[in-house]
Amino acid sequence: MWLLSDRFKELVRAWWIGYSVVGSTSHCLVEKLKSLKRDLRKWKKEVFGNVYAKKAEALSRIQFWDSKERLNPLSSKEAEARLGDLEEYKKCVLMEETFWRQKSRETWLKEGDKNTKFFHKMANARARKNLLSKVNINGNPLTSAEDIKDGVCRA
Known part of the structure; x- marks a missing residue:
């Protein structure tokens, strides 16, 4: 799901290069991974937040624009706002679908080979x-x- 975000790989690469750790190779790896984990958690909250809430908000805004359009045609600015909300909704749906697909694979890996x-x-x-x-x-x-x-x- 994170790979769908713009510039994710570049951001991780920049973080990784920015960590300066002294010690053995394995120690450096462990410390960098810990730092990366902290940064990823913080980034996830800032960028993604609650995908379900964002999806619901975008859908309610789309419904608002649709109800407004039933009464009067939308201005070009309002139509652009509706398209932006529609794109946001599509993005949230794709992220949610990706999340569940990955979750199902994780479950299969954990439990799939049991009897x-x-x-x-x-x-x-x-x-x-x-x-x-x-x-x-x-x-x-x-x-x-x-x-x-x-x-x-x-x-």
Whole structure:
């Protein structure tokens, strides 16, 4: 989600270069990571804040402009403001979607390989997708596993 923000990589690079730590390589790495963590937390609060609240605010502003437009046409300045609010809403929706996609992957990494019903469904689906039930070699259809093995080896 943070990568969607403008200049994020440059900001992190500037922070990283700006940290001056003396000591062994591993000590420097640990201290720089701690400092980066603090700066990222502060930056996240300043830049993103509460994405859900921002999304709700943008949606209410869009609804305001829509209700105003039903009564009278919007001026060019008001139409620009509405478009800006619409862009803000789209940005918030994209960040929220990215957050949940990353969260689901994190859950899969933590719990996906446990002996769960979900894991077995995923594994079986993958096995079904990778199964060759029939192969045509030189116009000769082969269906049994042994015939397919022999036919592929001969071809």
